[in-house]
Amino acid sequence: METDILSIQNVSKSFPGVRALSNIVLSVRKGEVHVLVGENGAGKSTLIKIVCGIYPPDGGTMTLEGEPYFPRTPREAMNRGIRVVYQEFNLLSYLSVAENIFFDRLPRRGIRVDRKKLFRDASEIMARVGLDADPWMPVELLGVAQMQLVEIAKALSSKCRVLILDEPTATLSPGEISRLFEIIRTEKKQGLTVIYISHHLKEIYEIGDRITVLRNGELVGTKETAEIDIPHIVSMMVGRQMDAEYPFMDSPHPKPTGEPLLEVKGLRIASSSHEISFHLKKGEILGISGLVGSRRTETVRAVFGADKKLGGSVSLEGRRLNVTSPKDAVREGICLLTEDRKSQGLVLDMPVDANISLAALDKFSHFGLIDKKAERGASQRMAGELAIKTPSMSQLVRNLSGGNQQKTVLAKWILRDAKVLIFDEPTRGIDVGAKYEIYLLLWRLLAEGKGIMIVSSDLNELIGICHRIVVFSGGAVSGEVLRRDFEQERILKYAYRVSHEGSDRE
Numbered sequence: 001m002e003t004d005i006l007s008i009q010n011v012s013k014s015f016p017g018v019r020a021l022s023n024i025v026l027s028v029r030k031g032e033v034h035v036l037v038g039e040n041g042a043g044k045s046t047l048i049k050i051v052c053g054i055y056p057p058d059g060g061t062m063t064l065e066g067e068p069y070f071p072r073t074p075r076e077a078m079n080r081g082i083r084v085v086y087q088e089f090n091l092l093s094y095l096s097v098a099e100n101i102f103f104d105r106l107p108r109r110g111i112r113v114d115r116k117k118l119f120r121d122a123s124e125i126m127a128r129v130g131l132d133a134d135p136w137m138p139v140e141l142l143g144v145a146q147m148q149l150v151e152i153a154k155a156l157s158s159k160c161r162v163l164i165l166d167e168p169t170a171t172l173s174p175g176e177i178s179r180l181f182e183i184i185r186t187e188k189k190q191g192l193t194v195i196y197i198s199h200h201l202k203e204i205y206e207i208g209d210r211i212t213v214l215r216n217g218e219l220v221g222t223k224e225t226a227e228i229d230i231p232h233i234v235s236m237m238v239g240r241q242m243d244a245e246y247p248f249m250d251s252p253h254p255k256p257t258g259e260p261l262l263e264v265k266g267l268r269i270a271s272s273s274h275e276i277s278f279h280l281k282k283g284e285i286l287g288i289s290g291l292v293g294s295r296r297t298e299t300v301r302a303v304f305g306a307d308k309k310l311g312g313s314v315s316l317e318g319r320r321l322n323v324t325s326p327k328d329a330v331r332e333g334i335c336l337l338t339e340d341r342k343s344q345g346l347v348l349d350m351p352v353d354a355n356i357s358l359a360a361l362d363k364f365s366h367f368g369l370i371d372k373k374a375e376r377g378a379s380q381r382m383a384g385e386l387a388i389k390t391p392s393m394s395q396l397v398r399n400l401s402g403g404n405q406q407k408t409v410l411a412k413w414i415l416r417d418a419k420v421l422i423f424d425e426p427t428r429g430i431d432v433g434a435k436y437e438i439y440l441l442l443w444r445l446l447a448e449g450k451g452i453m454i455v456s457s458d459l460n461e462l463i464g465i466c467h468r469i470v471v472f473s474g475g476a477v478s479g480e481v482l483r484r485d486f487e488q489e490r491i492l493k494y495a496y497r498v499s500h501e502g503s504d505r506e
């Protein structure tokens with residue numbers, strides 16, 4: 001008979017103006033991977049935070065291994081073997097990998113840190129999770145995938161009965177995701193229980209044993225993954241039938257006008273020895289595909305003036321631009337939504353409306369005075385169009401769910417009213433239903449003659465919504481594919497094509 005390790009009974013939680021969870025009943029079996037899904041703002045992270053002792057529930061009870069469980073602090077939860085990797089990382093960037101992993105339990109000799117033992121222990125746990133880095137390296141020098149492995153190493157380095165992963169794959173490439181799943185399978189064999197939150201429904205079948213769906217703070221149900229298919233999960237999540245993931249599939253799609261909008265010629269960036277050229281037409285969605293590390297992000301950052309250009313030109317509507325900073329780019333009508341939304345996109349301690357209008361303030365100012373009413377009206381409209389879930393526009397962005405924070409960044413850049421919109425991983429962390437709405441919104445922008453570039457690691461997304469895809473490999477454009485020729489294999493072939501010089505490593 002299967003035994004429950006964690007059991008949640010009638011747990012509820014409200015925040016001012018929001019009922020985040022009502023009477024949730026959930027049991028997690030020992031040794032299973034239990035997947036938690038639901039739309040943005042459904043209450044997934046809140047439930048996790050209650051299990052981890054960050055928020056007390058307003059009502060309800062929990063048991064852990066048959067014993068009453070009521071963690072008042074994260075420390076208490078940890079002592080009972082509950083460990084979590086949050087949606088947002090909690091690493092101290094200036095400390096080393098080893099110090100981060102053993103942050104609160106550094107081995108000591110006398111009053112000094114025992115650096116030898118720290119090195120040994122860190123190396124051991126790093127090997128276990130497959131983190132290939134120098135234990136003394138400062139965490140800030142790592143890429144996101146590696147940072148995540150540090151978080152997992154940290155979680156597994158002390159007593160861990162239940163490992164909770166909140167959207168672990170949002171920032172990972174396909175190769176890194178397989179490796180994460182390998183780690184989960186291995187640890188599971190050793191008896192670990194995993195609670196796994198994800199918006200990538202296909203992953204659920206690879207890794208999940210059972211799945212629980214939340215909607216609007218309520219439990220919809222728990223099923224064995226083997227007994228449920230994706231359309232069924234989606235309808236449980238969104239409360240209605242969704243026939244297509246991408247609007248392209250079921251409606252006549254808008255066509256680019258053919259007029260060139262943005263032309264990048266012979267662009268040179270610091271991290272590649274190649275010259276990069278591509279163009280974007282009016283009314284077009286151009287996908288930028290490639291493996292992580294293929295310099296897609298670096299390239300769009302250079303176009304935007306966030307990184308230095310070492311050569312080449314960028315022209316907009318036939319006019320050569322002199323863009324040396326993001327400010328120049330924004331003035332010329334080019335916007336970039338960065339992949340790192342927290343540090344570059346949002347001010348967490350400002351309200352939703354102010355965040356949305358931040359980049360477009362000059363639109364609302366006349367002779368130095370800001371028209372507050374117009375500003376608020378516009379923010380409100382954007383929030384409505386993107387269905388940002390918040391009790392009010394004056395809510396601090398910090399208090400929004402992860403996906404709704406991402407929608408806020410999107411709203412901000414769309415309101416800016418640029419000619420060229422560049423989105424780096426725009427739908428990361430966004431639920432299936434909301435994604436569909438975002439794609440429709442992008443189409444409306446196309447109809448206004450704008451051009452859109454999307455960098456995405458989700459190849460299905462690019463195939464679903466783009467007119468054309470440019471593929472990067474090793475810091476060079478390795479191929480271009482038109483919509484009528486879209487095929488996973490063809491695009492991947494370009495993505496894996498080794499650059500002729502062989503000097504750039506992925």
Ligand SMILES: Nc1ncnc2c1ncn2[C@@H]1O[C@H](COP(=O)(O)OP(=O)(O)OP(=O)(O)O)[C@@H](O)[C@H]1O
Pocket residue numbers: 015016018019020038039040041042043044045046047087389390399400401402403404429
């Ligand atoms: N600290 C807080 N203060 C106020 N409201 C909050 C707070 N934390 C969460 N909420 C609200 O509770 C609801 C549930 O949020 P939660 O973060 O649990 O959603 P989620 O399911 O994790 O969504 P996502 O997929 O976007 O991460 C949302 O409406 C959110 O705005």
Ligand SMILES: [Mg+2]
Pocket residue numbers: 044045046087166401402403
């Ligand atoms: Mg969340």
